[in-house]
Amino acid sequence: MAQFEKLSPPSQGTAIRFVNGQPVIPNEPIIPFIRGDGTGVDIWPATQRVLDAAVTKAYQGVRRIEWFKVYAGDEACDLYGTYQYLPEDTLEAIRTYGVAIKGPLTTPIGGGIRSLNVALRQIFDLYSCVRPCRYYKGTPSPHKRPQDLDVIVYRENTEDIYMGVEWEADDPVGKTLREHLNTVVIPANGKLGKRQIPEGSGIGIKPVSKHGSQRHIRKAIQHALRLKGDKRHVTLVHKGNIMKFTEGAFRDWGYELATSEFRDVCITERESWILGNLENDPQLSIQANARMIEPGYDSLTPERKASIDAEVHGVLDAIGTSHGNGQWKAMVLVDDRIADSIFQQIQTRPQEYSILATLNLNGDYISDAAAAMVGGLGMAPGANIGENAAIFEATHGTAPKHAGLDRINPGSVILSGVMMLEFLGWQEAADLITKGLSAAIANQQVTYDLARLMDPPVDPVSCSGFSEAVISHF
Ligand SMILES: NC(=O)C1=CN([C@@H]2O[C@H](COP(=O)(O)OP(=O)(O)OC[C@H]3O[C@@H](n4cnc5c(N)ncnc54)[C@H](OP(=O)(O)O)[C@@H]3O)[C@@H](O)[C@H]2O)C=CC1
Ligand SMILES: O=C(O)CCC(=O)C(=O)O
Ligand SMILES: [Mg+2]
Known part of the structure; x- marks a missing residue:
C-alpha cells in the first residue's frame, strides 16, 4: 500500500531522524510545511522565499531544504473532503520526516472542531513550546526600554486545561x-x-503531572545552561497559591528537579540568599541568616522559626562547599514567581528575567504579552519540541481580517524559520536572516503593524515586500 493517499514526497532529499531526542540532519532534509489558514496564504510564501534564499547564500547548493507541501485546516478540507481538517497523510509526513513548519490554523470558539494546533502538539508529544521574545533595534514599542526584554517563554504544551478534557x-x-x-x-x-x-x-479538568512538568522544566534548565551570565536563569511561573496541587506542584517539581538531577549546576533563589549572606558576613549566625531570608521571621511561631533555621543549616551543610564562595554565581539560578505578578515584572524589571518556565495556559497568555513589548505578534516566533519531532510556528493565529491582502507581518514565521535552521544546526543561514531582518527594520522597511507605531509613522511595505527587504540585506 502507498505510504500517502494523496501526496507525493519530493523525489530528492532525506528524512531527518531523531536519535535519543537529537535530530540527525542530512544536507538535503525533506521538510513538510503547512501553509495555514487566513494570513497563512501571505505569510508562508514570504517565509519560504527568505529561508531558501538564506540557505542558498550560506551553503551555495551544498545544503538545501526539500520542501514537502502537506495539508491541514481549510486547505485540507478542499483536498480531502469536508471535516478532513487534519488528514492522516499530514500526520504520516510529520512522523516520517520529523521536523515541520506551519502557518496558523483556525480554531472556532465554543463547539465544533478542537484546535488543530493543539492536536498536532499532542499527537507528536511536542511537550515544550519555546517562544523567544527579544527586541530588534528600531522596532517601535509602547515601552521606553524594550531592549531590556530578552526572555524565552518555555510553555508546557501537552497538559493543563489544554488537554481538552x-x-x-x-x-x-x-x-x-x-x-x-x-x-x-x-x-x-x-x-x-x-x-x-x-x-x-x-x-x-486540569491535569498536571510530575513527569510532564519535569521533562519540560528539564528542557528549560538545559537551555539555560547554554546561555551566559545573568541569562542562566529559569523562573518557574505558576499560580500555586490558588491551585496548589497543579500549579503549586509544578513549582515544587521544578525545584525538586533543579536540586537533584541538576544539583551540580543549579542554585535556587533562597539558597543563593543564604550563601550570599554568609559571603557578605562570614561571622553570620544561622539564626541571623534565617532572619534575612524570611520576611517577618521574628513574628513566626517557634516551630516555624526552627524550620527556617534548619533550612539555612541544611543548605550550608549540603552545598556550602560545592556552591559557596561565589561559585553559585556561575550556575543556573532557579526561582519562581506567581503568574499574575510576572506579567508586571516583565514590564517593570524585564532585564531580571531570562527563561520563563510555565504551564500551558499561563504560557499562552505570557507569550502574547511579552511579544507586545517588543513589537507585537508579527515579531513572535515559536517552536514545539518533543523527543521525536519538532514543529515550528509563530505565536499568533490566522489574523483573518488581514488574509490575502499581502499586508501582514511575516516576521514571526520567518523568525520561526530561523529557530528551525538553528535546530538543524544551520547557524550560518539563520544568522543571515537575523541580519537581514534586523537591517530591514532598522531601515524602516516594515509592515503596517510596525509602520503605524513608528514616530513619525512611515509608509508600510507589503508582506512580500518585507521578505524581499530582508533578503536584500543578507
Ligand atoms: N498556533 C496557531 O495556529 C494559533 C491559531 N490561533 C487561531 O487563529 C484565529 C484568530 O485568532 P485571533 O484571536 O484573531 O488572534 P491572531 O493572533 O490571529 O490575531 C490577532 C491580532 O494580532 C495581530 N497579529 C497577529 N498576527 C500578526 C502578524 N503576523 N503581523 C501583524 N499583526 C499580527 C493583528 O492585530 P491588528 O489587526 O490590530 O493589527 C491581529 O488582528 C483563531 O481561530 C485562533 O484560534 C490563535 C493563536 C495561535
Ligand atoms: O490553537 C489555537 O487556536 C490557539 C492556540 C494558541 O493560542 C497558542 O498556541 O498560542
Ligand atoms: Mg496563544
Missing part, C-alpha cells in the same frame, strides 16, 4: 460527573467544606 453544561455525562463530585468526591475530601459545583456548570 471537558464537558458542556448540559452534557448528560457532565451532569452525572457534577453530581458525583458534589455527593461523593467533594464530601470525601474532608477539606472542601460545603463547596458544591453549581448546577449548569461546564466542567474542565
Whole structure:
C-alpha cells in the first residue's frame, strides 16, 4: 500500500531522524510545511522565499531544504473532503520526516472542531513550546526600554486545561460527573467544606503531572545552561497559591528537579540568599541568616522559626562547599514567581528575567504579552519540541481580517524559520536572516503593524515586500 493517499514526497532529499531526542540532519532534509489558514496564504510564501534564499547564500547548493507541501485546516478540507481538517497523510509526513513548519490554523470558539494546533502538539508529544521574545533595534514599542526584554517563554504544551478534557453544561455525562463530585468526591475530601459545583456548570479538568512538568522544566534548565551570565536563569511561573496541587506542584517539581538531577549546576533563589549572606558576613549566625531570608521571621511561631533555621543549616551543610564562595554565581539560578505578578515584572524589571518556565495556559497568555513589548505578534516566533519531532510556528493565529491582502507581518514565521535552521544546526543561514531582518527594520522597511507605531509613522511595505527587504540585506 502507498505510504500517502494523496501526496507525493519530493523525489530528492532525506528524512531527518531523531536519535535519543537529537535530530540527525542530512544536507538535503525533506521538510513538510503547512501553509495555514487566513494570513497563512501571505505569510508562508514570504517565509519560504527568505529561508531558501538564506540557505542558498550560506551553503551555495551544498545544503538545501526539500520542501514537502502537506495539508491541514481549510486547505485540507478542499483536498480531502469536508471535516478532513487534519488528514492522516499530514500526520504520516510529520512522523516520517520529523521536523515541520506551519502557518496558523483556525480554531472556532465554543463547539465544533478542537484546535488543530493543539492536536498536532499532542499527537507528536511536542511537550515544550519555546517562544523567544527579544527586541530588534528600531522596532517601535509602547515601552521606553524594550531592549531590556530578552526572555524565552518555555510553555508546557501537552497538559493543563489544554488537554481538552471537558464537558458542556448540559452534557448528560457532565451532569452525572457534577453530581458525583458534589455527593461523593467533594464530601470525601474532608477539606472542601460545603463547596458544591453549581448546577449548569461546564466542567474542565486540569491535569498536571510530575513527569510532564519535569521533562519540560528539564528542557528549560538545559537551555539555560547554554546561555551566559545573568541569562542562566529559569523562573518557574505558576499560580500555586490558588491551585496548589497543579500549579503549586509544578513549582515544587521544578525545584525538586533543579536540586537533584541538576544539583551540580543549579542554585535556587533562597539558597543563593543564604550563601550570599554568609559571603557578605562570614561571622553570620544561622539564626541571623534565617532572619534575612524570611520576611517577618521574628513574628513566626517557634516551630516555624526552627524550620527556617534548619533550612539555612541544611543548605550550608549540603552545598556550602560545592556552591559557596561565589561559585553559585556561575550556575543556573532557579526561582519562581506567581503568574499574575510576572506579567508586571516583565514590564517593570524585564532585564531580571531570562527563561520563563510555565504551564500551558499561563504560557499562552505570557507569550502574547511579552511579544507586545517588543513589537507585537508579527515579531513572535515559536517552536514545539518533543523527543521525536519538532514543529515550528509563530505565536499568533490566522489574523483573518488581514488574509490575502499581502499586508501582514511575516516576521514571526520567518523568525520561526530561523529557530528551525538553528535546530538543524544551520547557524550560518539563520544568522543571515537575523541580519537581514534586523537591517530591514532598522531601515524602516516594515509592515503596517510596525509602520503605524513608528514616530513619525512611515509608509508600510507589503508582506512580500518585507521578505524581499530582508533578503536584500543578507
Ligand atoms: N498556533 C496557531 O495556529 C494559533 C491559531 N490561533 C487561531 O487563529 C484565529 C484568530 O485568532 P485571533 O484571536 O484573531 O488572534 P491572531 O493572533 O490571529 O490575531 C490577532 C491580532 O494580532 C495581530 N497579529 C497577529 N498576527 C500578526 C502578524 N503576523 N503581523 C501583524 N499583526 C499580527 C493583528 O492585530 P491588528 O489587526 O490590530 O493589527 C491581529 O488582528 C483563531 O481561530 C485562533 O484560534 C490563535 C493563536 C495561535
Ligand atoms: O490553537 C489555537 O487556536 C490557539 C492556540 C494558541 O493560542 C497558542 O498556541 O498560542
Ligand atoms: Mg496563544
